[in-house]
Amino acid sequence: MIMSSIQEIQQEIVEEFEMFDDWMQRYEYMIELGKSLPLIDEKYKTDEYIIKGCQSKVWVHADLKDDKIEFTADSDAIITKGIIAILIRSFSGQPPQEILDADTSFIDEIGLKEHLSPTRANGLVSMIKQIKLYAIAYQAKAGN
Amino acid sequence: MASVSTPLTFDVKSIRKDFPILNRKVNEKPLVYFDNAATSQTPQQVIDVIVEYYSNYNANIHRGVHALSQEATDAYEQARIKLQKHFNIPNAYQTLFTSGTTHGINIVASGYAEILKEGDEVVVSALEHHSNIVPWQMLCEKTGAVLKVIPMTDNGTLDMDAFEQLLSDKTKLVFVNHVSNALGTVNPIEFIIEKTHAVGGAVLVDGAQAAPHINADVQALDVDFYVVSAHKMCGPTGVGMLYGKEKWLEQLPPYQGGGEMIDQVTFEKTTYAGLPHKFEAGTPNICGGIAFGAALDYMNAIGFENIAAYEHELLEYATEKLKAIDGLRIYGESKEKTAVISFNIEGIHPYDIGTILDKLGVAVRTGHHCAQPIMDFYKIPGTVRASFAFYNTKEEIDVLVAGVERAKNMLS
Numbered sequence: 001m002i003m004s005s006i007q008e009i010q011q012e013i014v015e016e017f018e019m020f021d022d023w024m025q026r027y028e029y030m031i032e033l034g035k036s037l038p039l040i041d042e043k044y045k046t047d048e049y050i051i052k053g054c055q056s057k058v059w060v061h062a063d064l065k066d067d068k069i070e071f072t073a074d075s076d077a078i079i080t081k082g083i084i085a086i087l088i089r090s091f092s093g094q095p096p097q098e099i100l101d102a103d104t105s106f107i108d109e110i111g112l113k114e115h116l117s118p119t120r121a122n123g124l125v126s127m128i129k130q131i132k133l134y135a136i137a138y139q140a141k142a143g144n
Numbered sequence: 145m146a147s148v149s150t151p152l153t154f155d156v157k158s159i160r161k162d163f164p165i166l167n168r169k170v171n172e173k174p175l176v177y178f179d180n181a182a183t184s185q186t187p188q189q190v191i192d193v194i195v196e197y198y199s200n201y202n203a204n205i206h207r208g209v210h211a212l213s214q215e216a217t218d219a220y221e222q223a224r225i226k227l228q229k230h231f232n233i234p235n236a237y238q239t240l241f242t243s244g245t246t247h248g249i250n251i252v253a254s255g256y257a258e259i260l261k262e263g264d265e266v267v268v269s270a271l272e273h274h275s276n277i278v279p280w281q282m283l284c285e286k287t288g289a290v291l292k293v294i295p296m297t298d299n300g301t302l303d304m305d306a307f308e309q310l311l312s313d314k315t316k317l318v319f320v321n322h323v324s325n326a327l328g329t330v331n332p333i334e335f336i337i338e339k340t341h342a343v344g345g346a347v348l349v350d351g352a353q354a355a356p357h358i359n360a361d362v363q364a365l366d367v368d369f370y371v372v373s374a375h376k377m378c379g380p381t382g383v384g385m386l387y388g389k390e391k392w393l394e395q396l397p398p399y400q401g402g403g404e405m406i407d408q409v410t411f412e413k414t415t416y417a418g419l420p421h422k423f424e425a426g427t428p429n430i431c432g433g434i435a436f437g438a439a440l441d442y443m444n445a446i447g448f449e450n451i452a453a454y455e456h457e458l459l460e461y462a463t464e465k466l467k468a469i470d471g472l473r474i475y476g477e478s479k480e481k482t483a484v485i486s487f488n489i490e491g492i493h494p495y496d497i498g499t500i501l502d503k504l505g506v507a508v509r510t511g512h513h514c515a516q517p518i519m520d521f522y523k524i525p526g527t528v529r530a531s532f533a534f535y536n537t538k539e540e541i542d543v544l545v546a547g548v549e550r551a552k553n554m555l556s
Contacts (some may be wrong), residue, residue: 023171023503029553055511056495057525077493078555079500093302 006098009090010106017071017110022107026111027079034081038088051126056080058127068093070136071131079083083112083124092130099135104128154450162187162442166535173505176540181484181531182509183326184356186439190378193438205430206421211280220430221537222436224420226321232361232372232441233387237419240386240393243435244277245352247385248371249319252348253279255396256317257337262288265314267340269308270296270521271324271331274514276350280319287317296521300327300476306337315345322354326515326529327476328459328484331353337367346392348432352376352384356481357455357531359448362387374432379439383432386423393419396530400425451534455483458541465545469552475518475527483514486513489548492555494528500551501528 004012013122020026040049044061051058056077063070064072073084091099105125160166163185168175179184197219201377203212205220221236228239242248260266260283268280270293284291294307302320318340337347346368351360355372362370369392373384388396407417443451462485467473471490488494498510511526512519519526530544 024554025505027500031554055526056493077495079496080493 006094006102010102013086014106014109023111027082029115030082030086031078032082033085033089034075034083037074037081037085038072038092040074044072045074048065051130056079056099058084060084060127060130060134061129062138064138064141067142068095069134069136081104084127086110086112087127096135100132100139117144151301153533154446155308155453156535156537159446160537162189163535164188164191170505170507171503176504176506176536176543177534178530178536178544179507179509180356180533180536181328181353181376183381184378184533185535186380187442189442190380190435194380194431194435197434199253202431203484204251204427215425216430218280218432219437220428221432226437226440227385230359230406230444231385231387234363235390238387238390238393239389240420240423241428243382244373244375244384245350245371245430247367248384249276249348249350250279250340250405251399252369252371252388252396253283254387256306257283257286258397259395260316262290263314264289264316265292265310265312266290267294267295267318267345269294269302269309269320269331271300271302271327271329272319272321272517273325273350273352274516276319276321277460277517280313280317290314293517295389296518299478300324300329300518301478301480302329302331302409304332304335307336311343311345313343315340315343318345318347319350320347321350321352322358322360322519323385323482323484324350324476324515325353325484326513326518326527327478327486328353328481328531329478330358330426330480330482333367334365337365340367343541346389346498353482353484356443356452357448357452368392369545376440377439378442379408379436380429383429383436385436390419393423396513398422398425406492417513446534452533455532458536459483459485459537461538462530462532462544466548469545469548471552472548475522475524484529485531486527486529487551488524488527489556492552494524494526496555497528499549500554501544501547504547504550505541506547507545 017026020029039058042060045059049059049061051060056075058075058080060071060073071088073088074086075081165185201212201215203216205213205217222238224239228236233239266280266289268277268291280291292310297303314555320331320333320336322333333349340347342516348369349367351370352374354360356377360370368389370387375381466485466487473488475486494510499509501508509529513529
């Protein structure tokens with residue numbers, strides 16, 4: 001199977017969310033996505049892997065496999081889990097450089113940033129930042 | 145200046161007309177504002193005072209000889225007298241304007257840094273807001289004083305037996321909130337003040353959450369310091385009040401250096417101004433102070449007894465309705481509490497519930513409410529907190545309850 005590019009995956013997500021008429025269906029879908037999240041290994045659910053800026057707890061871990069980063073994550077809040085699931089679907093299995101170059105405006109397109117409260121939005125920004133930080137770290141490692 | 149109408153009876157429909165913000169929609173739904181413990185909404189009468197200040201007599205106070213400065217000074221000092229009367233403070237000069245409760249606490253804490261000695265003890269309650277914990281921790285680190293904590297019990301009240309055990313002749317200060325922001329518990333401050341005075345200590349009461357519901361009389365309470373914020377009681381943000389007994393205010397050193405707080409300045413020595421200016425360095429929030437006075441006028445015209453009675457009705461109604469939801473637990477069930485309900489639903493994160501409620505136009509607070517020790521006590525990440533004001537209605541509570549049920553169905 002040929003891996004889709006980040007842009008293709010994001011377009012796919014946008015199209016999926018367009019199928020829903022109202023916010024409630026979108027949230028219900030997001031909750032479903034949350035349940036399908038590739039869960040983080042319990043040993044990484046420590047303060048070292050926690051993301052600041054979220055009212056709910058979020059843990060993200062990354063591994064480099066075949067020059068691609070695989071993300072796993074978890075949260076104690078289910079809507080947050082849905083958001084992470086969307087991000088991980090978009091970025092997991094991609095090369096560091098692709099992740100660094102990726103645009104995240106699809107978050108706006110599916111109405112998440114607009115519809116989530118400011119503190120939550122900050123959490124979302126922190127999550128994206130953390131994913132990009134992992135990409136920088138692995139790219140630096142690969143360069144050495 | 146805007147006049148304040150006096151309603152003959154408590155008529156929530158007519159009161160709601162005073163609050164323009166209550167007409168707005170959020171996420172295409174009528175706003176249901178239940179985050180009053182974070183900040184209250186502002187009536188048109190107070191908004192008018194703010195507009196009038198900037199449209200008509202904005203000027204710096206206390207030093208100008210011109211007309212605008214005189215008018216602004218008069219209005220600001222009249223507002224101080226309104227605060228003085230409202231809290232039954234002996235003198236206007238003991239009624240200090242601050243930027244808010246946190247500022248008031250810090251004035252006292254930093255002053256005590258000069259007074260406390262190593263081995264002295266300060267007592268704080270387990271029900272405090274972070275703003276009433278952190279300054280005292282900093283104070284203890286600086287002075288070598290020891291911080292002791294009054295423990296809480298499962299129903300969200302303070303353990304008064306344990307409190308009495310903590311007191312000794314080493315106790316110099318006790319800090320407690322009048323009402324807990326996270327749970328709404330009304331603390332037995334009369335008892336705390338009496339017992340602390342018996343061992344020679346002083347008491348600072350954080351009245352931020354009490355002032356919108358309870359008209360505190362600082363002389364009847366015999367409290368040493370009382371602090372409040374205007375924005376919890378229909379006034380603007382960025383202004384508050386610190387009351388202090390005269391003997392303490394004379395003893396405490398100034399908090400900040402600058403204009404207003406000086407008497408004579410030479411490069412050899414500066415002598416400080418008397419009260420209240422010693423603690424009011426720099427240009428104050430003049431408009432805010434004046435608007436704070438107008439907010440008190442507004443609330444007093446409705447009447448604090450009327451407000452408390454109506455809010456209690458809302459509290460009982462909401463408690464009964466919410467408790468009927470399967471799996472819902474209310475935190476803080478003191479007999480004496482203000483119109484605050486902190487709750488969780490088993491197995492659901494409070495943040496998820498808050499997010500769904502927001503989509504339904506209902507504003508609640510979620511999280512630890514700046515009171516992490518309370519959350520640690522219950523071993524929870526936070527709660528959903530609905531806090532009611534006198535302009536809320538039972539119909540709005542019905543919207544909340546339906547929203548919580550909807551959230552529960554979506555999230556479980």
